[in-house]
Amino acid sequence: xxxxxxxxxxxxxxxxxxxxxxPASCRTTLRGSRLPLRSPLSNTVTDTGFPSPAAATTMxxxxxxxxxxxxxxxxxxxxxxxxATLGLLQRFGVIHLPDSLSIVSHPVVLGVAxxxxxxxxxxxxxxxxxxxxxxxxxxxxxxxxxxxxxxxTGAVSPEWRWAAALxxxxxxxxxxxxxxxxxxxxxxxxxxxxxxxxxxxxxxxxVWLTWFxxxxxxxxxxxxxxxxxxxxxxxxxxxxFVRRAFRNV
Numbered sequence: 194x195x196x197x198x199x200x201x202x203x204x205x206x207x208x209x210x211x212x213x214x215x216p217a218s219c220r221t222t223l224r225g226s227r228l229p230l231r232s233p234l235s236n237t238v239t240d241t242g243f244p245s246p247a248a249a250t251t252m253x254x255x256x257x258x259x260x261x262x263x264x265x266x267x268x269x270x271x272x273x274x275x276x277a278t279l280g281l282l283q284r285f286g287v288i289h290l291p292d293s294l295s296i297v298s299h300p301v302v303l304g305v306a307x308x309x310x311x312x313x314x315x316x317x318x319x320x321x322x323x324x325x326x327x328x329x330x331x332x333x334x335x336x337x338x339x340x341x342x343x344x345x346t347g348a349v350s351p352e353w354r355w356a357a358a359l360x361x362x363x364x365x366x367x368x369x370x371x372x373x374x375x376x377x378x379x380x381x382x383x384x385x386x387x388x389x390x391x392x393x394x395x396x397x398x399x400v401w402l403t404w405f406x407x408x409x410x411x412x413x414x415x416x417x418x419x420x421x422x423x424x425x426x427x428x429x430x431x432x433x434f435v436r437r438a439f440r441n442v
Contacts (some may be wrong), residue, residue: 222355233309253349254382254415256410257345257346257349257357257410258357258360259406259417260406260410261357261415262361262406262414262417263406263407263410263413263417264279264342264361265339265362265363265404266367266368266417266420266421267368267400268335268399269338269364269369269372271399272330272337272397273307274400275397275400275402277307279297279298279341279403279407280299280306281298282407283298284298285412290344290345293343293344293348294344294347308310317392318388318389320388321380324373324376325368327369327372330369334366334369334371335362336362337365338362338364338365339362342354342358342360342361343355343357345357370424371427371428374428375427375431376391378431379391402417403414
């Protein structure tokens with residue numbers, strides 16, 4: 194008994210590896226050991242050397258809301274960049290998505306997402322073709338954002354998952370509508386550089402907001418709310434501008 198107590202005391206004094214900081218190192222050095230390991234999204238410590246799936250995907254409703262809103266807004270700007278970013282972050286161990294959404298890291302899903310992103314990348318740079326592309330994606334981006342949010346919040350209760358899906362769909366529709374209206378207004382300008390600058394900016398914002406929503410979901414709520422206020426302001430003035438422009442045609 195004395196020897197067992199001494200062993201336990203010595204094990205308790207060992208530092209607990211942090212899975213968030215270096216997941217690859219933790220998997221390598223702790224393989225086969227019985228040292229506890231901290232999961233990336235909670236303070237739960239397991240005794241198997243690996244985080245349990247339930248512990249690794251535990252998040253409170255506020256974090257789930259931030260992740261859903263971030264992915265929803267970025268999907269409204271560029272759905273394929275959002276899916277590709279989530280898949281790459283999961284595949285390289287930067288984040289640990291719930292099992293219901295981890296499929297985005299599959300090579301087939303990543304390949305399709307990258308292929309469609311490249312197609313959108315070039316279509317988005319051609320005046321008026323970008324407006325046709327946006328019109329078609331009115332029926333794709335908001336539903337897809339709702340599906341992503343539903344899968345991303347797999348660790349919370351069903352009522353919160355449905356709420357997150359509905360919110361993400363609405364946020365994506367708002368972001369998509371603002372993008373489409375802005376492009377229609379910019380297409381009335383002869384030079385193409387404004388269109389290109391907007392396209393690059395939207396892609397960068399979509400990728401950054403996807404990452405930020407997974408890394409700092411609570412802070413992402415405030416950012417998305419600010420972006421929604423900006424969207425409301427832009428929509429009000431852009432609708433008036435587009436209406437006057439078409440009246441003069």
